[in-house]
Amino acid sequence: MKNEERTIFALSTKKAKSALAVFRISGKNSHKVIKSLSSRKKFKTNVASLNSIYDGKNRVDQTITTFFKEPNSYTGEDMVEISCHGSISVINKITEVILKKNIRMADPGEFTKKALLNNKLTILEAETVNDLINAETENQRRIAIENLTGNLDKFVKNTSKNISKLLADVEAIIDFADEDLPKKIYMQIKEQKKNICASIEEVISRSSISKKIFDGFKITIIGKPNTGKSSFINYINNKEVSIVTSIPGTTTDLVTSSLDINGDKYTFVDTAGIRKYKNIIEKIGIQKSLESAENSDINLVFLQKDEKEKYKDIKSKIFVKSKFDKNKDKISGIHNISSISGHGIEKLLNKISRKLKNKPVYGSVFSRERHIESLKKALYLIKLVKFQEIDIDAENIKRALMHINGINQTFDIEKILDIIFSDFCIGK
DSSP: OHHHHSOEEEEOSOSSSEEEEEEEEESTTHHHHHHHTBSOOOOOBTOEEEEEEEETTEEEEEEEEEEEOTTSSSSSSOEEEEEEEEOHHHHHHHHHHHHTTTOEEOOTTHHHHHHHHTTSSOHHHHHHHHHHHTOOSHHHHHHHHHIIIIIHHHHHHHHHHHHHHHHHHHHHHHHTTTSOOOHHHHHHHHHHHHHHHHHHHHHHHHHHHHHHHHHOEEEEEEESTTSSHHHHHHHHHTSOOSOOOSSTTOOOSOEEEEEEETTEEEEEEEOOOOSOOSSHHHHHHHHHHHHHHHTOSEEEEEOSSSOGGGGTTOOSEEEEEOOTTTOOOOOTTOEEOOTTTOTTHHHHHHHHHHHHOOOOOOSOOOOSHHHHHHHHHHHHHHHTOOSSSHHHHHHHHHHHHHHHHHTTOOTTHHHHHHHHHTTSOTTO
């Protein structure tokens, strides 16, 4: 834990030209160090103060500086936040003067890691903070903020309590094995098991939907060369994502681009045209196209004419015919669009959204594979309980309880902390 004892700092906003930038400093020396760099020597806790940062006798920038006193801070330690002007030169200079004070730059997610170790956050809350920061769509944001209010902690605590009660009742049966217990007791215990299973199954179902919301839906654009695939992906992105020429086979690899459609994330994949290949590069490109189609939620099959039969093996498909601005012939069962005028494109995107849209997800929603696997293991073990070999039943219930508690407990924490915080941004 020596690494955590040293005072740390980081730029919490993006290093780019902007109106403002924010630095965070956390640790027992944070107040002393920042006072040594400041025009102001006395600060009120939790009050934003006008303050200049100095490098020796030279003023670096006029800032808004806020002091936080442990344990009432984000990390649970003494903290300082400095809001400065967001020029690259100011950011670099403040970084330089702080480093002179023997303060270490923070690792990714280290501020939140400190909050976890100082019992300001649970593991679930820490992971949810990262989900909120990385939210790209409205539905991702909504799920993350609902989870941050304690939905997940509440579910884990309630489920743990219910499984513990089931375990106590089963162990009571073992203790009184020599006595004739009323049938009503067995009926009550079986009902307990049934309710626990139903509750976990419901959350797993919701969480499976939410995982798709966080990962995004994959849409592969497939078809012959020069059918308008690349023009379509460029149009919906309002920029040139794929190269468009009149030469067949311009796209030889997968080109991806993500969009927010009606609050959900959709990743569109432009692919190499399906045709008889002339060289190994084209062959590999076509193989990648077919593999992408196999793993997609929906495939947009771009046609030249009415060759739908050639794509009968492509799953979950919507047939599309582009260049409606040049050829207005309509074919039954084919969605006509133009990537020049935009004709039919909004209608096509809404159709994709309707086909993949799930009902809004509310309540406890786990978005990480670690959580869902623990729930599935606990559910499997509870379902093994048949009340026939009661000693084995008790052992399975104990193991199920271990998996549920493991979702949000800190035992063996050093083994998983690096995994949890590896994809956090610096300064959080």
